[in-house]
Amino acid sequence: QVQLVQSGADVKKPGASVKVSCKASGYTFTDYYMHWVRQAPGQGLEWMGWINPNSGGTNYAQKFQGRVTMTRDTSISTAYMDLSRLRSDDTAVYYCARDQGDIVATTRPAFSMDVWGQGTTVTVSS
Amino acid sequence: EIVMTQSPATLSVSPGERATLSCRASQSVSSNLAWYQQKPGQAPRLLIYGASTRATGIPARFSGSGSGTEFTLTISSLQSEDFAVYYCQQYNNWPLTFGQGTKVEIK
Numbered sequence: 001q002v003q004l005v006q007s008g009a010d011v012k013k014p015g016a017s018v019k020v021s022c023k024a025s026g027y028t029f030t031d032y033y034m035h036w037v038r039q040a041p042g043q044g045l046e047w048m049g050w051i052n053p054n055s056g057g058t059n060y061a062q063k064f065q066g067r068v069t070m071t072r073d074t075s076i077s078t079a080y081m082d083l084s085r086l087r088s089d090d091t092a093v094y095y096c097a098r099d100q101g102d103i104v105a106t107t108r109p110a111f112s113m114d115v116w117g118q119g120t121t122v123t124v125s126s
Numbered sequence: 127e128i129v130m131t132q133s134p135a136t137l138s139v140s141p142g143e144r145a146t147l148s149c150r151a152s153q154s155v156s157s158n159l160a161w162y163q164q165k166p167g168q169a170p171r172l173l174i175y176g177a178s179t180r181a182t183g184i185p186a187r188f189s190g191s192g193s194g195t196e197f198t199l200t201i202s203s204l205q206s207e208d209f210a211v212y213y214c215q216q217y218n219n220w221p222l223t224f225g226q227g228t229k230v231e232i233k
Contacts, residue, residue, distance in 0.1 A: 047215075
């Protein structure tokens, strides 16, 4: 079955960086964009950006420009989200989420998200 | 940035009753709107995309309507497993944005 499995929880100090991984299985990894979405404690959902696993192209929300880097390793069907210069308000659950659109079949992503990882809790604390 | 506003913040409904959730966009998003359900400690689940198309495996009691700036998610007869937080998301413009959520709780 289609599945996204994320790396485990992490605790970082302010100013550090965190790298979250998202391993895909059950489908062709390069056929679907991957989004990253975060959720601060008790808050709503915030989109961070996407990566095209086929080309490596990315699109980041302006809020995260300069601090976030999304990459992938197609040999192991894994996407990564790296967030630097962490602050306390970066404490959140970080999700990877597969775009709904098969870019091979439809030539463009859908930008809705049909499969989600289980989430990775990142705590930023001194 | 398109701001998505959901109402009400909390909806108290008895099992078996109908629930109607609203989502308003600060500018037109055409039909590029999705609804998600999130239960405590779980990841969101896609319910509706294209404003009105149910995602795979979603029961028929969930329906979506609207276009432009006004959207509605209706749950025709609430089941115990439907008590959760619901988010709308627009994907017409960058950045993709979500509403703040509506919590559907047991009355």
